[in-house]
Amino acid sequence: MSRIPRIVILGAGYGGIITALRLQKELNYNEADVTLVNKHDYHYITTHLHMPAAGTDHFENARVSILKLIDEFKIDFVKSTVVQIRTQDKKVILEDGTLSYDYLVIGLGGEPETFGIPGLLENAMNIRSINTVRHIKEHIEYQFAKYKKEPRRTDYLTFVVGGAGFTGIEFIGELADRIPQLCKDFDVDPALVKVYNVEAAPTALPGFDPELVEYAMDVLTKKGVTFKIATAIKECTTDGVQLADGEFIKSQTVIWTGGIRGNRLIEEAGFEAMRGRVKVDEFLRAPGHENVFIVGDGSLVISPENRPYPPTAQIAMQQGVVCAQNLVGSIRNTSLKQFEYKSKGTVASLGKGEAIGVVGDKKVKGFWAAQLKKMIDIRYLFIIGGIPLVLKKGKFF
Template sequence: MSKKRIVILGAGYGGVHSAKLLHKKFKKNDEVEITLIDKNSYHTLLTDLHEVAGSRIEKHGVQINLEKIFGKKKVNVVTDKIDNIDFESQKLISKTKEYEYDYLVLGSGSEPAFFGVDGAKEHSFTIWSYDDAVKIKEHVYKMFELASTETDEEKRRKMLTFVIAGAGFTGVETIGEIAEWKKKLSRKFNINEKEVSLKLVEGLPKILPILNDKLIAKAERRLNKLGVEILTQSMITKVTPDSVTLKDGQEFKTHTLIWTAGVQGSSFAANLGLTLGKRGRIQTNEYMQSVDHKNIYVIGDNSYFEEESGPTPQIVETALQTAETAVENIESDINNKDLKGFKSNYHGFMVSIGSRYAVAHLGNMELSGFFAMFMKHMVNVHYLFGVGGFNVVWSYIMHQFFTIKENRSILGGHFSYRSPNFWLVPLRVFVGYKWLREGLNKIPQVLEDPTDIFLIPQSPLSVEGTTGASETTAAAGEQAAEWGDALPVPDFISDIMDWFMNIFFYTDDGDFTILASVFQTGMVIAEIIVGGLLILGLFTAIASIVSVVMGIMIWTSGMAPYEMLWYLAAGIALIGGAGRVFGLDYYVMPILKKWWMKTPFARKSYLYID
């Protein structure tokens, strides 16, 4: 078989998914070459752009570097802007280079549709890229800042009036974020919130028309609670730099119109000369092939294909599922197998309204509020884990919960409040001292007679006239008398410990095995090592986790004094990096992290934190 060159144009949801799937199918096939081309070096989470526009998460929270995703994959990542495609010679052409292909996956995405509305394209903001979201964020902030010093009432009103055109998912999510953000901005610039006007304008009779009336009503109530005025059956006919005019003649004076009223295939794809369906989308057959060229597969928003229920919607699930069909059929064509037709399988729809509320229709379930928002986060985590594994999921969790501002998450700010780690230094050193002292005090006994077991309760068989877990615990309590009263242990845990010890630590006669001696020696050495590491502040997180585990082990043995409770609590408190202050972790961890991130295993498995 001659070498097959597969080129994917566009690193959107469909493009990245296609590249990941192709890697899995052909990673051991040297006769297949996979190239992903995009004008940006990163994958943008388009469904989270509203969070950037509303200043809920940081700007880089919606970007995933492509090299991070494909660093150790069989995918060549190319950052270049393609200007044209020559289908006859099978080449993609940029200003500086040409890329040959045998199979082309076209996923260049979509762009806003303005439907010929006078001035809409020239005088409105869109939210269709990372740059768009940042521009909206900066503009909204600037309007509040300028309004705070503006004395002319009419000019001030224009600055504080924000209009969203289109009440689909993007429009509702965007205005929900701005509605939340206005509270902080109003406080910051000493503006009365009642002066801020938020208008959601929709030409159809209802918002979020893809949802049922019950969920729509809940969404409307939430928007009203946030101070959003909803105008349905209101077509925008004209836009100027400082006004929006509706079909009924109503006019809003504003400097801010955010256009989310429609979407169409990208103009780049629409101008390639391929047969088009509706709204600039390329007509495909059921195999996601262009009807003009069988080796051109069109996915996501670029693809126009009608099922019995109508055209495939321009949503993330369509991008992922059309990508799967395209990849499956490319593999089938290479291996001379039958092609497989596309059949959609949508799992539901979710829309957030601010950071704490969402409505969702998932299968036969209808959710709203906290649980809908929770499911939205879970869906995002599932997608991100497939894209970039642990690394990207960790980054998402940090942005959404641990570095969130103004308590804008479903968990409020409980995980985002932070205090300097230097407050934990005395606790770290003290816990380390306690473990070190315990271990050093036991060393003489271990050295004198390693077979003298004092850290493990006696077997019930060796206690005359007693059997069962309760007797074992009683014997352990006597052995632990010098510690004071022992922490109580539930019977079911004692039963489990009995079972475990009978297998590993006791002989059939109830005597200790050699493993018991090894275990006891290991525990004493572990206490010394953990104590030393905590005092030095070296590998503090690991040492703290081991400290907690040792405390639990001592407790379950029935030999833990009440003093062990604070060992456990302190160990948990120290896990979060207490060694970075006045400890060796300050010097050692950055060096290890830099080394680890360069290893092939870390890049391939995504097991690292930026």
């Protein structure tokens, strides 16, 4: 009797969890031994993290227990941290053990890309996990409390967000909504609070429709945000940020959302990568490794226009579906499916009741775009957890 093939999935982000759930659905019992490895025992919804980071929602609403999503008769879950990937031995080294595999799925997510800007790694915070957003929320509240003890320190009330992409824009929308309540709670004059959004590119939300970008910036400006567009951060210190135009913004709160790179373990494993991202083949496999699939932030997929797709939740979800199909095809020795990304639309929230989006060739903004954003989030809850998860979490989205 031939041995049952072993599939190891590293990471329970969008790509990893969708791959696992699809394998759970498509594989027969005892057709493969599937193991899902994740640092935490929960899957967190990255596209919702900007809300608990600003304090407009509880962080619990952004996470879901992995054991409540998977069928433990089909998927083994291992809570551990990956230390090393050894492709030559077909082994994954964990902090507390070793796993052997026949097929490997790498979905380890991304890390902040600092582009070599001095001090960013040491002095800026990042919206990248449940723990980091909890820290950001508590830090912001602490700044208001500290200001009450040292009323001359207006740098406590100055907040700098580096990067005007999706994460940066969505976060400052929520932060701008939260500030009036914080001012009320701590008896602080709202006029003293400053929120800066700094972006090196010539526009906010690069690649978005210019009309919608203008609308977004207008909404956020009216909420009190000051934009510094086409202005790079030259250095981040313990006292604030030095801008390329010579201005220094004094601040005790710098939040960096300006870039993502793939997990460093990918490069350390010997894969040819660009900023930690591997240019996968049409079946999502790493070049030269027919048994290794890469999804999410660690993968690089080129569009028909010969440009890399940005690493979004939407593309990772679609990769998870195709990755699972190709794992099944590999095991059953049937044909594999080529990955073709199909955009279902893009929506960016701007705080409560406000958003912008593009669906097909239609542009939406304001209230209806905000409702569309909620529908997208609820649809994802349904995909991973069905109606029970929608009923439990949907009201918070």
